[in-house]
Amino acid sequence: xxxxxxxxxxxxxxLDKAMASFIIANGAAAMGNEVTMFFTFWGLNILRKPEKVKxxxxxxxxxxxxxxxxxxxxxxxSKMNFGGMGASMMKTxxxxxxxxxxxxxxxxxxxxxxKLIVCTMSMDVMxxxxxxxxxxxxxxxxxxxxxxxxEANVNLFI
Amino acid sequence: MAEILINARGMQCPGPIVQLFKEAQNxxxxxxxxxxxxxHGFKKDIAAWCRKxxxxxxxxxxxxxxxxxxxxxx
Numbered sequence: 001x002x003x004x005x006x007x008x009x010x011x012x013x014x015l016d017k018a019m020a021s022f023i024i025a026n027g028a029a030a031m032g033n034e035v036t037m038f039f040t041f042w043g044l045n046i047l048r049k050p051e052k053v054k055x056x057x058x059x060x061x062x063x064x065x066x067x068x069x070x071x072x073x074x075x076x077x078s079k080m081n082f083g084g085m086g087a088s089m090m091k092t093x094x095x096x097x098x099x100x101x102x103x104x105x106x107x108x109x110x111x112x113x114x115k116l117i118v119c120t121m122s123m124d125v126m127x128x129x130x131x132x133x134x135x136x137x138x139x140x141x142x143x144x145x146x147x148x149x150x151e152a153n154v155n156l157f158i
Numbered sequence: 159m160a161e162i163l164i165n166a167r168g169m170q171c172p173g174p175i176v177q178l179f180k181e182a183q184n185x186x187x188x189x190x191x192x193x194x195x196x197x198h199g200f201k202k203d204i205a206a207w208c209r210k211x212x213x214x215x216x217x218x219x220x221x222x223x224x225x226x227x228x229x230x231x232x
Contacts (some may be wrong), residue, residue: 026172027172027176030178031210098168100170100173108176125222
């Protein structure tokens with residue numbers, strides 16, 4: 001089997017873009033590729049645990065954390081979100097058409113060995129701590145991403 | 159040589175190829191994987207999957223919206 005590498009930078013925290021990212025990641029893994037996803041800025045929100053984690057934070061960090069969606073189930077659409085109504089409509093349709101949710105796609109990706117790497121600088125900026133993110137993710141910086149991207153033949157920024 | 163039937167009816171992309179990949183990992187060389195899918199994109203996808211994973215697509219039929227593919231694992 002070809003062991004081509006694919007890397008995806010997940011910058012966006014929108015529901016539709018998160019879905020696209022994880023569909024590509026799952027597909028690539030199923031084609032026998034080694035896949036690494038890097039989560040930075042808004043993309044971090046996709047990997048947040050849905051429950052509130054008690055951590056001591058500064059006022060601004062706490063406010064930021066409160067303003068951003070807590071986990072894959074809370075993401076909004078990049079277009080036509082209408083305060084979350086668009087996202088609910090999309091999720092209803094997805095359910096009717098048997099399309100996997102982002103949470104299911106994340107689980108599937110992890111079971112296929114897709115590496116999920118979180119940018120530590122973004123974590124710092126957004127005040128998100130390791131305990132607030134789902135299990136099985138790794139923490140690194142831009143050099144790790146560039147190292148992987150150098151070996152990959154496809155690199156996406158979503 | 160074993161023959162494995164995978165029912166991926168009703169599954170949306172990328173479900174069928176993920177399922178196929180997982181089953182193929184547990185197969186021996188020469189085993190036949192038969193997969194049934196209702197997602198239309200699969201007709202083209204299966205050819206690409208076989209090419210990339212170096213498995214052989216033996217047959218591909220569309221029976222009233224159900225796509226049936228037979229793949230030989232190499």
